[in-house]
Amino acid sequence: MNIERVKSQMRKGVLEYCILSIISKEEVYASDILATLKEAKLIVVEGTLYPLLTRLKNDGLLNYRWEESTSGPPRKYYGLTEMGQKFLTEMDTTWDELVTAVTTTTTSKTKK
């Protein structure tokens, strides 16, 4: 047990949320997402992101289009589907509730 494992653990729970949120702002491809997450100190590696994007796409939350690049192979630009947007809204609520729940738990007075 170490603090790194805990951080990773906490990250897991909000990864999908953050990714959907990033994609909702503009069409991006994998490296953009990695960069944005890194900026926010949410470290994620390729091996985590790609399968996750595929999963979200298979669930109908995302779609993508290929776009040529001037410096390498074509990229998959992801966008939110209507369903994805609806889902993101629900996740906003879920996140708020979680923050409230944690705050309650970690700050409430002893009862008895």
Added chain:
Amino acid sequence: MNIERVKSQMRKGVLEYCILSIISKEEVYASDILATLKEAKLIVVEGTLYPLLTRLKNDGLLNYRWEESTSGPPRKYYGLTEMGQKFLTEMDTTWDELVTAVTTTTTSKTKK
């Protein structure tokens, strides 16, 4: 993919944190913890909690003492060890950082 799975997913990440926090306030036994989490809308079941408590104990973050009950089998009352308290402090920081990171990610303007 459904919103319930996402909630469950998010919950996972903060479970240990919340449990340590609850125990830090007073010595409690499993059912107390379940009740407190339930109040905060963090649904957890026995099969999740018990192994987790055992893990935290094996990691030296918790200790416990048996206490007789007037209405059933004896109870394990858990308390934080010194190491557990230190760990909890780190988790406080980790949680704050995560909230900041998510807030940043989900509210930041489009860059480019």
Added chain:
DNA sequence: CTAAGATACCTTGTAATGCAAAGTACTGGG
């Protein structure tokens, strides 16, 4: 044309762990 390097996407194997469900054990009432 070829080789090398950069970029981008994908796959495989592993370990961790939340959860459902079932099991064990202690207590007191009828």
Added chain:
DNA sequence: CCCAGTACTTTGCATTACAAGGTATCTTAG
């Protein structure tokens, strides 16, 4: 003695983040 209630434990399964390695495309240098 049996049953209901309480408390703790165990087993099997499914999910999934991550590390590591693989494949494919494009550009540039020679």
